[in-house]
Amino acid sequence: MTKIAVNLPAVPARSYEITIGRGILAAAASELADAGWARRWAVVTDANVAGLHLGTVLAALRRAGVSAESFVVPAGEAHKTLPAAADLAARLLEGAFDRTCGILALGGGVVGDFAAFVASIFMRGIPVVQMPTTLLAQVDASVGGKTGVDVPQAKNVLGTFWQPHAVFSDLALLDTLPVREWTSGCAEIVKYGVIAEPPLLDGARGLRQREPAVVADLVARSCRIKAAIVAADERDAGRRRVLNFGHTIGHAIEAESGYTILHGEAVAMGMVCAARLSHRRGHLAAVACTAVERALAEVGLATVIPPFLRADDLLQRVARDKKKAGDAVAFVLVTALGEPVIASDVTEAEIRAVLQDVTA
């Protein structure tokens, strides 16, 4: 069992720990029982996760003497909306939940974002504890305190910064994860290797085989990297933007595919583009660029953009995203493995060239 401290210098009272390990549910439950953060807990989960893990989690909580009730929400991004948040809030009120209660988010990134958002606005904010059940959520979404819901026009446009009181990542919960979800999660681990800690890339094969020691090690190291970056820039004003490596083009691919390409799969393609763009600019050595693509391939991710996605459409999406962020465009490049840099002068021609280069 590994514990990682997330220190938030701006508001030390909101610092917290991430606990990572296999079979840590009992330990998590007794920590909740002892901490006294809330009198009662609402375990928010979706219909899919409920069938797999809800019984086990509730049993662990009960054994530790934690008062908990479950609230199952419909699965999927389509239900990560403000009206759905209003529904959950109404159900919490009917269940007599109040400001002395907390929310335990049990699920992947969508459940985590949504449940933490509701926690952040219910009675103007109640504690939330994250219990991520996907690899992606364990290494990314559950860490950092970003919450969000979607509007029809775009994802995560509404949200808050609301740090959890704790994150419990039980690696045993990942055993039920389908291959494609697993592989998608690996993309973010490769990302940490590229932007912060190149040796992570050596674990790619073991990650694909789900070797327990490799998984435990890489999940912990990924969380440590994200925690350090978040600590330096909680509200995403500067340094934290390096976490978007591969995401500018990745988001465009994900959206343009109608979300048939998973987040991690799209980010992998985006990372290939960002690495090649870095190389074209003379920043990144060819061998390093190849190492990124090899690591992605080793975990089982595609490193080419499927031909049904047209460069023109992707470019248009990227341009729209840029506009959304105001005038300052943040395109993350790397000058070497582990050395990210924010470039604000990437041209449309450069992006077009690399998209054509990377498309199958």
Add this chain to the structure above:
Amino acid sequence: MTKIAVNLPAVPARSYEITIGRGILAAAASELADAGWARRWAVVTDANVAGLHLGTVLAALRRAGVSAESFVVPAGEAHKTLPAAADLAARLLEGAFDRTCGILALGGGVVGDFAAFVASIFMRGIPVVQMPTTLLAQVDASVGGKTGVDVPQAKNVLGTFWQPHAVFSDLALLDTLPVREWTSGCAEIVKYGVIAEPPLLDGARGLRQREPAVVADLVARSCRIKAAIVAADERDAGRRRVLNFGHTIGHAIEAESGYTILHGEAVAMGMVCAARLSHRRGHLAAVACTAVERALAEVGLATVIPPFLRADDLLQRVARDKKKAGDAVAFVLVTALGEPVIASDVTEAEIRAVLQDVTA
């Protein structure tokens, strides 16, 4: 023109100023132009206020070179909901508003709560500036950073703490305020007199007459009192609860009347109850208790509960509110004028007795 600093020791970067005066729109606009808090402003207002003040405000902003567009939302508490927040967010996106923009809330408490809530979650938080147009909003709702929306079961159950970048209270905007709205706002001023600064009560007659010097003085002193209390307890964990003087029974009266009794009118009746309860307990001298009721009468507020409201129903609502706040019941009493105290042992029998005493 008076400026009052709201210092928030927890996060000094979020401290801000309240500017109060008659005809300060031009000054406010040029402050917005100079401050650089946002590239563009969305002026959010409701259909009623739009007809009265929107043109004037937009003209002032334009003269100062501030880029602003108006977003008119339906008037009334019924539209202070999460789905309405989603609608406004969608309109902001369509208007290409992004994280470099800000929201200017022009209106009463409902508009202020709602617009600030949307600002607090739009792109995970953009600046909000309050421009309150009712007396109640100028002395209460616009100060303190509480935002909120309603669910069908209860008011302000969902919300955030999101401090404005500035509050501009133009007293000239109050000239169009109907008598009943004016009188309702006076209740909160009397409250500040009772819980913090007894000399405020001497201004009651002048307040009713809307004497400009008295109004300017009392609005500023009220804001100063609230700012000091909020500074000491931004997140409502302790001291800030004294602001609820008169509100425990007041909320019950307001809700039980189906909101036909305005907030301030209900709080006035609640204050009479709380003062008499303080007197019955031997805390408050009879003369002080009378002074509270006299001040309320002088501003034009009823000091008795209308007979159509039954004590049993009010008691039930109070009990339900108590449950909502967990086990700790916060009933604010006064041991002398200006000396509030939180009592957690007020019994149902005491409340019933005082309700019967105060009902017409």
